[in-house]
Every structure is written in C-alpha cells, then in structure tokens.
Amino acid sequence: DQQVKQNSPSLSVQEGRISILNCDYTNSMFDYFLWYKKYPAEGPTFLISISSIKDKNEDGRFTVFLNKSAKHLSLHIVPSQPGDSAVYFCAASASGGGNNRLAFGKGNQVVVIP
Amino acid sequence: GAVVSQHPSRVICKSGTSVKIECRSLDFQATTMFWYRQFPKKSLMLMATSNEGSKATYEQGVEKDKFLINHASLTLSTLTVTSAHPEDSSFYICSASQGAHSYEQYFGPGTRLTVT
Numbered sequence: 001d002q003q004v005k006q007n008s009p010s011l012s013v014q015e016g017r018i019s020i021l022n023c024d025y026t027n028s029m030f031d032y033f034l035w036y037k038k039y040p041a042e043g044p045t046f047l048i049s050i051s052s053i054k055d056k057n058e059d060g061r062f063t064v065f066l067n068k069s070a071k072h073l074s075l076h077i078v079p080s081q082p083g084d085s086a087v088y089f090c091a092a093s094a095s096g097g098g099n100n101r102l103a104f105g106k107g108n109q110v111v112v113i114p
Numbered sequence: 115g116a117v118v119s120q121h122p123s124r125v126i127c128k129s130g131t132s133v134k135i136e137c138r139s140l141d142f143q144a145t146t147m148f149w150y151r152q153f154p155k156k157s158l159m160l161m162a163t164s165n166e167g168s169k170a171t172y173e174q175g176v177e178k179d180k181f182l183i184n185h186a187s188l189t190l191s192t193l194t195v196t197s198a199h200p201e202d203s204s205f206y207i208c209s210a211s212q213g214a215h216s217y218e219q220y221f222g223p224g225t226r227l228t229v230t
Contacts, residue, residue: 043208043222044221
C-alpha cells in the first residue's frame with residue numbers, strides 16, 4: 001500500500017522556468033516531510049524538508065508547500081537549472097513511530113532543457 | 115558534513131554465495147541506520163532499521179535470515195545477502211540518521227549487486 005504517491009512520473013521544463021513537483025500522502029500520522037534528489041547510480045541527497053506545523057519552507061531556489069487538509073505537498077524549483085535534472089523523491093515520517101522511518105514515493109524524473 | 119559511504123559500489127557474485135555490503139557514517143555518529151532496496155523505476159523500499167548494539171527491525175516480507183544486518187558501532191552497519199539468487203540482484207542503499215529526534219536521513223551512494 002503506497003502511503004506516499006507521486007503521480008506524473010516525468011516532467012520536462014525549460015531552463016529558467018519553474019518546476020513543480022507534487023506529492024500526496026494517505027497517512028494522517030505523517031508530520032514531517034522531506035524531498036530528496038537522486039542522480040542515477042547514486043544515493044539520494046537531502047534537499048529540503050517541512051514540519052507539519054508549517055505550510056511553507058524556502059531554501060534558495062527550492063520551496064516546499066504543505067497543505068495538511070488535502071494531504072498534499074509540492075516542491076517548487078525556480079529558476080530551474082540543467083543541474084536540477086534528476087529524480088526527486090518525496091518522503092514522509094511519523095514522529096510517533098520511534099525510529100523515524102521514511103516512506104518514499106516512486107519519484108518524479110525532472111529534465112531541464114537548456 | 116553528514117557523509118555516508120558504502121562499499122563495494124558494485125559487486126558480481128555467483129548464485130549460492132554470500133555478499134557483505136558495508137555502510138559507514140564518516141563524520142557523525144549514526145544511532146540508526148536504514149537499509150533500502152531499489153528496483154528499476156521503483157521507489158526506495160525499506161528493508162530494515164538497525165540501531166547500534168541491538169537487533170535490526172525488519173519490514174514485513176523481508177527475510178531476516180537471508181538479509182543479515184549488523185550494526186556493531188555508531189559508524190558502521192553491514193548487510194550480508196546470504197545464499198544469493200539472481201532475484202536478489204538490485205541496488206542496495208543505506209542511510210544513517212543522527213538520532214531518534216533527527217528526521218533527516220543521509221544516504222550512501224548505493225551498491226549494485228548482480229547475482230549470476
């Protein structure tokens with residue numbers, strides 16, 4: 001049962017434009033959300049996170065928005081750069097679970113066209 | 115900071131043999147380490163969670179006798195795939211967390227296992 005869902009598996013965007021990645025979750029116990037970036041044959045790299053007490057977190061070109069009532073979050077990358085071409089994973093955690101295990105979505109492939 | 119290494123990066127072994135993969139946190143102490151498996155075009159599948167000095171907690175459907183996990187120190191965890199079969203061929207990734215109150219996991223570069 002996929003608790004974290006990323007639809008639209010691939011996205012192509014022109015350099016300089018905005019990339020928007022969406023993520024939906026089903027478990028209402030999730031209270032911390034993370035985005036990871038992954039290049040082929042490498043491990044994921046932490047990008048940005050957000051706690052459920054916030055609805056927005058911004059770090060440079062990356063902004064994550066959280067809509068708890070809709071159980072939806074999104075990652076905005078602006079402006080997009082060719083180096084942003086990668087697979088982006090949405091992940092979620094429930095603090096009451098102890099070890100802070102992460103549930104991952106299937107990932108979104110982003111291609112930034114120069 | 116927060117660098118995690120894995121060794122080897124890729125390994126080819128014959129069916130029936132065992133393979134050990136090491137995961138090390140290089141610049142921090144990892145009280146918790148996680149082992150994942152990734153199939154092509156699929157999400158990261160959590161296999162098990164290990165805390166230093168205690169037995170690993172395996173996810174449902176993961177055979178603990180086949181995937182042996184040891185977390186003997188705060189900087190090292192090992193995954194041993196025993197009696198490997200071709201269907202065990204996959205990309206194995208470890209991650210490390212700095213503590214029970216730390217949500218961020220820092221991932222290793224992964225190990226590509228091919229069983230012939």
